[in-house]
Amino acid sequence: MNWFSWLSTFFTDPDRLHGPDSIGNRVSEHLILTGEALGLAILLAVPLGLLLGYTGRAAGLVTALTGAARALPTLGLVTLAVLVAGVGDTAVLVPLVALAAPVLLVAACEGVRGTDPDLRDAARGIGLTHPQVLWQVCVPWALPALLAGLRTAAVQVIATATVAAYVGLGGLGRYVVDGLATKDFPQTLGGALLVVLLAVATQLIFAALNRFALPAGLRRR
Amino acid sequence: MDGEPLVRWPWIGDHLGYLWGLLLDHAVISLVPVLIGLALALPLGLLCTRFPRLYQPLAAVFNVVYALPSLAVFVVLIPYTGLATQATVMIPLTCYALAVLLPTTVDGLRAVPEPVRQAATALGYGPWRRLAAVELPSAVPYLMAGLRVAAVSSISLASVGALVGRGGLGYLFIDGFQRTFPTPIVAGIVLVAVLALATDAVLLLARRLLAPWAVRESAVGR
Numbered sequence: 001m002n003w004f005s006w007l008s009t010f011f012t013d014p015d016r017l018h019g020p021d022s023i024g025n026r027v028s029e030h031l032i033l034t035g036e037a038l039g040l041a042i043l044l045a046v047p048l049g050l051l052l053g054y055t056g057r058a059a060g061l062v063t064a065l066t067g068a069a070r071a072l073p074t075l076g077l078v079t080l081a082v083l084v085a086g087v088g089d090t091a092v093l094v095p096l097v098a099l100a101a102p103v104l105l106v107a108a109c110e111g112v113r114g115t116d117p118d119l120r121d122a123a124r125g126i127g128l129t130h131p132q133v134l135w136q137v138c139v140p141w142a143l144p145a146l147l148a149g150l151r152t153a154a155v156q157v158i159a160t161a162t163v164a165a166y167v168g169l170g171g172l173g174r175y176v177v178d179g180l181a182t183k184d185f186p187q188t189l190g191g192a193l194l195v196v197l198l199a200v201a202t203q204l205i206f207a208a209l210n211r212f213a214l215p216a217g218l219r220r221r
Numbered sequence: 222m223d224g225e226p227l228v229r230w231p232w233i234g235d236h237l238g239y240l241w242g243l244l245l246d247h248a249v250i251s252l253v254p255v256l257i258g259l260a261l262a263l264p265l266g267l268l269c270t271r272f273p274r275l276y277q278p279l280a281a282v283f284n285v286v287y288a289l290p291s292l293a294v295f296v297v298l299i300p301y302t303g304l305a306t307q308a309t310v311m312i313p314l315t316c317y318a319l320a321v322l323l324p325t326t327v328d329g330l331r332a333v334p335e336p337v338r339q340a341a342t343a344l345g346y347g348p349w350r351r352l353a354a355v356e357l358p359s360a361v362p363y364l365m366a367g368l369r370v371a372a373v374s375s376i377s378l379a380s381v382g383a384l385v386g387r388g389g390l391g392y393l394f395i396d397g398f399q400r401t402f403p404t405p406i407v408a409g410i411v412l413v414a415v416l417a418l419a420t421d422a423v424l425l426l427a428r429r430l431l432a433p434w435a436v437r438e439s440a441v442g443r
Contacts, residue, residue, distance in 0.1 A: 003300065067369075067373065067418075068418065070370075070373050070374060071376070071377060071413065071417030071418055071421070072410065072413070073377045073380040073381075073391065073394070073409070073413045073414075074377070074381075075380050075381050075391055076380065076393075076394045076406055076409050076410040076413065077410065079394045079397060079398040079406050080394075080403055080406045080407065082398070083398065083401060083406065084227075084403070155287075158290065159288075159290030159291065159292070159293070160290070162290055162293065163292065163384075166384060166398075167398065173292070176292060176293070176296055176384075179296075180296070180384065180385065185299070188296050189296065189297060191296075192290075192292070192293035192296040192297050193293070193297075195292075196289055196290065196293050196294075199288045199289060199290055200285060200288055202288075203284070203285065203288045
């Protein structure tokens with residue numbers, strides 16, 4: 001029943017330093033899976049969201065779809081995908097993308113839609129074409145919303161990628177699932193702590209990005 | 222999965238009672254935490270509007286809480302609450318609900334325009350009557366928006382609890398996966414989605430009844 005002795009058991013185990021079960025390897029597996037899922041979700045959702053937000057079409061539909069997508073349980077999607085498609089990255093990527101894409105879609109759509117209409121009119125007035133207005137006015141304006149969406153999506157995917165271990169893939173969930181299966185609580189707790197640290201670190205990175213990566217004119221917001 | 226159909230209907234027909242039991246269990250472990258979260262968020266949110274300095278640190282804490290992966294939290298609690306108990310799943314879900322509801326409560330209570338508050342005071346309302354008659358009703362649309370997010374995510378998160386032995390409908394995912402039998406998984410996904418969407422619809426209806434003036438959805442977008 002002692003948390004700290006469990007954690008020290010976990011972190012001092014020689015298996016945690018080298019080899020396939022080492023912390024470095026599991027963290028990199030976790031990050032690669034998360035990165036792939038986020039990358040795919042960005043490619044799919046952000047351009048569509050920007051376009052829908054700019055034209056103002058289907059915004060209600062986007063919100064409704066996102067609500068519906070949030071209702072889907074990822075653990076169910078992962079297990080079903082593995083039974084249908086077999087163990088592999090694809091089986092886990094599909095549910096993870098399904099988790100992240102709606103968040104990004106709404107962030108992009110609402111971000112662009114929230115652009116000050118006067119600003120858009122002014123940009124049109126000085127002769128910018130529609131693509132230029134979208135790219136030079138609406139996208140910078142939507143950046144804070146996009147970053148917030150990306151942060152939510154990243155944290156959710158990091159948390160949920162843990163589930164990948166349940167269907168036999170790697171990543172930090174390996175520790176949690178293997179530990180649970182063998183009643184090896186030091187391992188389970190160590191894995192859980194690492195996932196928490198990764199999620200919190202991601203939050204902090206995005207908080208920093210939000211402060212420093214934005215055009216000066218937007219920082220006041 | 223050789224030639225196995227995605228859904229074998231007879232299995233569903235034979236297990237209706239079982240599925241109903243899991244659905245009820247799921248509703249309890251996912252929705253009771255949202256109610257507890259609301260019961261905590263209201264006084265806490267009130268405290269935060271009266272003592273604004275309290276809000277920043279609390280908001281920071283709950284922002285971190287919201288980022289904690291559910292499975293990790295379930296696991297961390299096991300030594301204290303035991304494997305496969307309701308508490309192991311419901312305590313984290315309560316924290317998530319609170320993390321969503323506290324900011325919406327504070328936003329809602331702060332959304333009352335200053336002239337309205339002054340008008341209430343001028344009519345002779347004391348702080349408590351103003352709270353009950355003016356501030357709380359104005360916060361209802363915000364609260365309802367927060368409740369919808371909290372309830373839907375709680376319902377879908379609760380199924381992860383199945384990995385630590387108590388997940389209501391989530392158990393169907395584990396069961397189906399271990400037996401390489403997709404029917405329970407499909408049934409589980411559909412039932413979780415139906416429960417989430419039905420809860421969402423009820424909350425939407427409640428908002429229309431409680432705050433008929435707030436028709437525009439995006440007025441409170443979150």
